[in-house]
Amino acid sequence: MIKETLKIFSQNVRKNKTLMNTILKNSKNNMDIILVQEPPKSLILCVPSYTDLTGDPIYSTPNHPDWTLFIRQDPAQENYAQVATYVNKKLQKMRFTLRLDIINHRDVNVLVFHSGQHINYIINIYSNDNQSALHFLNRNIIDLNNTVVMTGNFNIRDNDWDPNYPHHSVHTEDLLTLAESLGLDLLPPINPGPTRFADNLRDTNSVIDLAFINPNNSGFGQYSLYPELHRPSDHVPLIIEVSINETNIDNSFWSISKNSKEEKNFIKAITDNILTLDILNIMSKENLEAIVQQLASIFNEAWYSQAKKKCITKHSKEWWNHACTESLNRYRNTGDIEH
């Protein structure tokens, strides 16, 4: 399967676990990447501690079998990550990795991925009211040439992108300088509108969630706002589409099922052909090498004549079934691995 565009969902979920779970569940078939600002954290368990009788709490952000979660780990609670990125497991061939060696900050995720022979970056930012992420990025000059998209919740109101707001922000220049240094342009959405709805009647709705896209991208880059999907968060989700270099994300593999007709044919083909090998007359190393190569091609031919191409899809049957659960419970109760 060839991938040419990436569909990216970005939203500030306001630490809402239910919303996070719903996004993960609903987006698994139509989104490639989910960028989350202010991800939820929930208590997993309390582990025994030297200092606290009740134990040290362990927090985590929701995980999902169809998504790989990229989040910075920090034992200090006040430093819990404010951004999280989920990548669809269908894209594992693109080798996404979190580049903590470039940016190790709770409010910024820099992800690298490979498309064809190219290395590309995606930046997910949550810049709080103090603009700590923006200041950090401007202090620590980063050189990421192939940034495809930088998006997130920037918390900057400015007339440049919000026509209903008459002022300019002191942080705008910093933000645009950063985007320029990464070779990115601020892109208006296809359907302009507020990206955050005010909590009370005194305030007005605002545009503070932005997307910066590489203008030199050979294909296209665009994004739309989906205000009808924002609840229960006050931020509107952005759905960004960017083109990337053609990449093969085929996860199929060759296999022969156990106890199948193919397996019987496979064994029979090999047995029949091995019996034709003339081993008694091997006199030299070259002869031996040739015979073993012949053996290798017997295996190879039999394999490719009987193996079937398989692919794990959303319709694939999960390998873990009820019997596995029963066996595991039995093992846990009795410690007996035989039955």
Next chain:
Amino acid sequence: MNWVKKKNLLTIESILYEGQSCNTLPDLWHALHSSYNSAKNRPINTSFLNETPQADQILWPLFSKQEFKDAIAKCSSSSTPGLDHISWRHLKSLITNDRCLQKIVQIANVCIDLEFWPSHFKLSNTVVIPKPNKNNYNSPKLFQPIVLLNTTGKLIEKAISNRLQFQLSANGFIDSHQFGGIQQRSTTDAGIYLTRLIRAGWLRQCHMSVLAFDIAQFFPSLNYQFLSLCLKKAGLNTNIVWFFNSYHSNRSTSYS
């Protein structure tokens, strides 16, 4: 939706080698190769072998079919095969045909006779697996490489290994303090031996202390010339020594 599935290991960070992130495949290959084969081609001093007495010559009879059946019986049918896709399960089915087994035994005998290990048996695929329970996975040392060889070659290797162990034990070449990897010796034996030493010390009113250490990269740092000299000293015939020279040379692997 099932939220309580077994959680995958967090292999989400870029691998760093000597402070640099490995982004391209050549970089990654260099990092893995340099980490896992760092001890390759190091010079060694073999003079201490001179103190070891030369063992008596051992005869190397032809392999029997039973040796192969014994060797394969202990192999797990569910382990992953090498590049030729032949698993132990397939090989176990193959050798139920007696003539087929006879052919494989003949190939093994010819290999020893011609002192040659064919190149097909040297091809391998190295799979890099994250070590469990680490806080992060950003260095090659936090991964465990496993080399998957072609199974037919491995079966012959197992038969040779069993034979070597039997013969070297029989002529007393294996040190009595070697507990690991030897049949009928186990970690429990090492524990019993250690407690015996400690108790013997206590009987003599001594204070006992134990110094334990681990040798990093032990198997990759084995020197093949040294191994040949050892085999000669152990009294193995020249066929076997030359066979191992061929066995250790011109090997290649791919990472996946």
